[in-house]
Amino acid sequence: TFMPDKESILDIRAKDNFGNLYDIEMQASLKETYPSRIIFYSAKLYTEQISKGDEYYNLRSVISLSFIDDILFKDYPKYFNRFLLRNDDNSVILSDKLIFYIFELPKFKLEHSNLSNDMEKWLYLIKHSSELDITDLPVNLKEDNIFMEAVSELDYMSKNAVERLEYEKRMKYLSDIATIRAEGIHEGFRLGEKRGEERGEKRGIKLGRKQGIKLGEKRGKIEAARNMLYKGFDTNIISDITGLSREEIERLK
Numbered sequence: 196t197f198m199p200d201k202e203s204i205l206d207i208r209a210k211d212n213f214g215n216l217y218d219i220e221m222q223a224s225l226k227e228t229y230p231s232r233i234i235f236y237s238a239k240l241y242t243e244q245i246s247k248g249d250e251y252y253n254l255r256s257v258i259s260l261s262f263i264d265d266i267l268f269k270d271y272p273k274y275f276n277r278f279l280l281r282n283d284d285n286s287v288i289l290s291d292k293l294i295f296y297i298f299e300l301p302k303f304k305l306e307h308s309n310l311s312n313d314m315e316k317w318l319y320l321i322k323h324s325s326e327l328d329i330t331d332l333p334v335n336l337k338e339d340n341i342f343m344e345a346v347s348e349l350d351y352m353s354k355n356a357v358e359r360l361e362y363e364k365r366m367k368y369l370s371d372i373a374t375i376r377a378e379g380i381h382e383g384f385r386l387g388e389k390r391g392e393e394r395g396e397k398r399g400i401k402l403g404r405k406q407g408i409k410l411g412e413k414r415g416k417i418e419a420a421r422n423m424l425y426k427g428f429d430t431n432i433i434s435d436i437t438g439l440s441r442e443e444i445e446r447l448k
Contacts, residue, residue, distance in 0.1 A: 208240070213416065214255040215436060216240045221262045221321070229267065233259045237293055258435060259295045262321055266299055274302035274318075277431060294435050307333035312427030316342060324349050420444050 207219040218236050222229070241257045268276065278295040281288050300322045310316050316336060320327065329346045336342040416437040423433045430444050437444075 211436065212419070213412070213437065216244070216255060216257045217260060218257065219260045219262075221264075223264050225263060225265045225267055229261075229263075233261060233295060237295070241293060254292060256292050256294060256435065256438070259293075261295070261297045262300060262318075263298065264300045264322075266301055267297060268299070272302065274299050275314075277435075291435065291438075296432075307335060310335055312429075313339075314428065314432070320345060417443075417447065421447050424448060 206221060207217070209217040209219060211217070218233065218240055220233065237257045237259045241254065244254050245251070276297045278297070279288055280290050280293060298318060300318070303318050303322055305315055305319060307319055310319055310333075316339075320336065320342060324346075327346055327349070329343075329350045332343070332346060336346070416439055420433050420437050420439055420443075423436070424444070424447060430441055433439070433444050434441055
């Protein structure tokens with residue numbers, strides 16, 4: 196929920212594996228000041244990333260996602276709009292560090308049988324969440340566990356106190372297991388990095404740490420882009436999230 200004044204309280208604040216930040220908002224109705232508000236929140240997330248003396252190089256993209264159960268652009272039929280910082284004739288992008296996605300749910304008319312990619316499935320789930328039954332989901336939503344998990348979370352919101360307690364215990368257990376696994380992966384990476392440095396020193400190889408990190412990040416972005424292409428994500432969205440250029444993504448197809 197939001198305070199009625201200018202205090203910036205976000206619905207959801209998130210970070211992905213590449214360090215990009217997300218301001219995710221869901222609105223039942225709009226005010227004329229809504230565009231100004233999402234620009235303010237995104238700018239705040241952007242400037243909070245570094246302190247005085249830090250390098251601007253460390254700044255990551257801030258991506259604003261607005262899911263609106265109302266109409267913002269009355270004379271424009273598309274339900275999905277993406278905004279970047281561009282020049283007047285849209286030929287040059289100043290920066291991709293601030294990106295705004297706005298989804299107007301009333302304009303989204305697809306039936307479940309016509310959903311062709313993950314974005315459409317998520318929009319369908321968000322728009323029809325109150326109508327979905329976890330025991331009778333459309334087949335194309337059952338195919339991916341992430342949608343089953345999302346509907347399970349929605350179902351949780353309607354459970355009684357005893358059922359919620361059992362559910363929370365289960366979620367805590369799964370979270371603990373995930374944390375242990377993540378720590379194990381991190382430790383394995385650290386040990387591997389240390390051994391690699393030792394071997395490199397023995398062979399007389401001097402590979403800068405920054406260069407190694409950049410190479411690893413690049414490979415990770417390419418693998419993420421391949422996976423998102425496989426799932427049907429739009430090239431622009433993949434570029435925004437991974438930082439890869441459209442040309443680099445096209446070459447992965």
